[in-house]
Amino acid sequence: MQGILLALGATLIWGTNGPAVRFINSFGVSPLLITLFRLTVSTCIIIFLAPKPRSSLIMPRKAEMRKPLFWLSAVGLISSNLGLSIAFLRISIGLTLILYYTAPIWAMIGAWAIARERPTIVQILALIVSLLGVYFAVWDPKEGLRFDLIGILCALAGGAGYALYLLNGRYGVGKESPFKAYLQNFMWASIICWAVALFTGEAGMLFKAPLKAYLGLLYMALCTSALAFGMISRALKYMSSSIASVVSMTEVPFSMMWAFVLLHEVPEKRAVLGGIFICIAVILLSLEPLFYCRDNR
Secondary structure: OHHHHHHHHHHHHHOOHHHHHHHHHOOOOOHHHHHHHHHHHHHHHHHHHOOOOOHHHHOOOHHHHOOHHHHHHHHHHHHHHHHHHHHHHHOOHHHHHHHHOOHHHHHHHHHHHHHOOOOOHHHHHHHHHHHHHHHHHHEEOOOEEOOOHHHHHHHHHHHHHHHHHHHHHHHOHHHOOHHHHHHHHHHHHHHHHHHHHHHHOOHHHHOOOOHHHHHHHHHHHHHHHHHHHHHHHHHOOOOOHHHHHHHHOOHHHHHHHHHHHHHOOOOOHHHHHHHHHHHHHHHHHHOHHHHOOOOOO
């Protein structure tokens, strides 16, 4: 019970991401700068918590840096945060999270592409159900595409980016050292964000933001990142990752609740229908080991 309560607490906090992004953006802070600040502060916290000697965790080996997945996972972490931030500003918060939760499907496709893991019948069924969910969420037979295309693509890109981050944990650096992969992903993602922000000239805008914007940024960095991830990590000590994956989907209704309470945003009926399909797909993937056991050797 303690694990479920911790996981629910984390998803309740995660559900405030959308309203927080819109609040910060109202002061002229771009999605790129929101992502940059969030990743930078998170990196500092991770380095502070890292066991000594930290140099072995911070500096990647040349062999690791030559692997495409090393860089793809860092870009994926940026895509996960930046895609969500852009989508929150262009489409409804509920629809954004619904599309973002296609991440397990992207991870399944990535596992096939990287390790040639043949998808099981359950995984293929989950893929079909998930695609139906996306269709119902964004497409109307009479009206066609019902939402902003860029917002939809950014939400899906956010889910795909998070899948790349997960794949690095399974097939990349994280296979040997999960904490090292965790730290290096955030560190290199931060460096790439700073490089882009400096090149485009946006970095200077971060120092011109008002105090209220900084309070919002600190809330996202400390609460929706550090605290929420800490709670879900603690929850995994009391429950399996499969159950945690299912419980984490409560972020979708929680995000809709916060959007309604704070922004008076009413979720669309078709988006809710699509969300149900995608949730079913994620549940199928999470509970797949209960259907049968598979030898991954």
